[in-house]
Amino acid sequence: MTVETQYQQLVATGLWREAPEVQRREVTVTIGEETLILSDDQARALTHWSLPALQRANPGAFPAIYHPDGDPGETLELDASEAEMIRALDRLRSAIERRRPHPGRLRLVLLSLMLIAVLAGGIFWLPDALRRHAVSVVPQGKRIEIGLALREEITRVSGRPCDWAEGQEALNRLGLRIAPKDRALRLQVVPGAVPDALFLPGRVILLNKTLFEDYDEPDVAAGFILAELLRAASSDPLEELLAYSGARSSFQLLTIGDLPRGALRDYAEHLLTDARPRPDIEALLNRFATAQVRSTPYAYALDVTGESTLPLIEADPYGDEAPPPLLPDADWLRLQEICGG
DSSP, X not given: OOOOHHHHTOEEEEEEESSTTSOOEEEEEEEOSSEEEEEOTTSOEEEEEEGGGEEESSTTOSSEEEEETTOTTSEEEEOGGGHHHHHXXXXXXXXXXXXXXXXXXXXXXXXXXXXXXXXXXXXXXXXXXXXXXXXXXXXXXXXXXXHHHHHHHHHHHHOSOOOOHHHHHHHHHHHHHHOTTOTTOEEEEESSSSOSEEEETTTEEEEETHHHHSOSSTHHHHHHHHHHHHHHHHSOHHHHHHHHHOHHHHHHHHHHSSOOTTHHHXXXXXXXXXXXXXXXXXXXXXXXXXXXXOSHHHHHHHOTTOSTTHHHHHTOTTSSSOOSOSSOHHHHHHHHTXXXX
């Protein structure tokens, strides 16, 4: 660093000791551009101390004692009467210290940034990672168990699934007609509360009995089943449950194989009360076409005016021709009576 001219004009008298065993001697102290110069009475320089290496052994005390950094045995004493020189040296030391790199501070800053990154990861990344991992490793048997437990919470409100054997057999045949390759799919009808249809973990779809009792054809129920199949293909029902329940649920499922108490009940309430977005229309129409089901009855069941579901009506894959029958008339009658009429 370059020292200001006002400091270079200062002159002071001090006592210099070259080493601990050497007697002190009087020296003249001046400040050069980058060094502290100690001279004898003939103005001959005895030593030069680097200003950036200048240290004070006794800050605030007098006489002020200075020494080169790393060599406390060589000292310079300045009496209190040399206050102007002492202030100048202390100011120079402070200025040099401010400009000096501080690895400790840098480490602290880097550590703080790392901690912030870890906390951010914990808040934003870890819950998603836990959830994705849980969804990927939970076996089908556990999914079925979770789905049954969730169904129990739902049926506290909706009522027990309707269990008329002949009606259930007809419902099974409807499932095979709509999704012939999905052998794990199970359909069940409940008396109420469920908003049309709900896909649960373990490939269980709960259907409200009104889908059979309030309509004259099975196409409506088939449409809601297809919509739930599409939702499940787009977003895993177990992942939706864990996303709603939070990171604790994912962690507990991974560690002890169970969900926190109350998580299923809270999620069941959410499913029964909160509206869900409708599936993508184009993808849903492809499902109707593949399953050979008309989309128009489903569209009017969603909106009796057809205004908000016009694309499902206009692009019905079977708008001009009839698809293969979904069920024999006898099975449809059984479904309409599955909950006792």
